[in-house]
Amino acid sequence: MTVSRPACARGFTMIEILVVLVVVGLLAALAIVNLGGGSQLRELKNEVQELYLLMQTASEQAVLNNQELGLVMEEEGYRFVLYDDLNGEWVGQPERLFRPRQWPEWLVATLQAEGDAPRLASDEDKLRPDLVFFSSGETTPFEAEFTLGSDTDHRHRIESDGLNGLDWRAPGDEDEL
Numbered sequence: 001m002t003v004s005r006p007a008c009a010r011g012f013t014m015i016e017i018l019v020v021l022v023v024v025g026l027l028a029a030l031a032i033v034n035l036g037g038g039s040q041l042r043e044l045k046n047e048v049q050e051l052y053l054l055m056q057t058a059s060e061q062a063v064l065n066n067q068e069l070g071l072v073m074e075e076e077g078y079r080f081v082l083y084d085d086l087n088g089e090w091v092g093q094p095e096r097l098f099r100p101r102q103w104p105e106w107l108v109a110t111l112q113a114e115g116d117a118p119r120l121a122s123d124e125d126k127l128r129p130d131l132v133f134f135s136s137g138e139t140t141p142f143e144a145e146f147t148l149g150s151d152t153d154h155r156h157r158i159e160s161d162g163l164n165g166l167d168w169r170a171p172g173d174e175d176e177l
Helices: 014-065
Strands: 069-073 077-084 089-092 107-113 131-133 142-148 151-160 167-169
Touching: 014 069, 014 077, 014 131, 014 142, 014 151, 014 167
Parallel strands: none
Antiparallel strands: 069 077, 069 131, 077 089, 107 142, 142 151, 151 167
């Protein structure tokens, strides 16, 4: 007497299970890679947003306190400085809010400021800000770009014409050039 199995009662073969495991593994690896890039994009946005908000605050503080504030942008990061009227020179900003900050190593910041704009500094000054937030509400005209390394598809820009405040343009904004 032989017992035969019905055709519909068969299970998965070992090869079918292995193929499913390989496909799931590849999808998981792809998801991790995409999430990693997404986190850098979020971090880029957060870094630019933080600088933008600090620049707006510096501009408002300059008007409210009747003092000129400056921004020094360097390859490694940025810092805010204060113009000392008594000594006629720029000094470090004592407020904790305006402490020096470092860029992530993958962030590339490019600043273009008008070279002939007033900066309240002489050539002998050790500390010369790239941008000045004047007590009159004006700002040094500038355009700053922030990217993930050489990836210009995800470019953020902060800019000002000097008179009308700051503008932040994120990737995909309609006005992006």
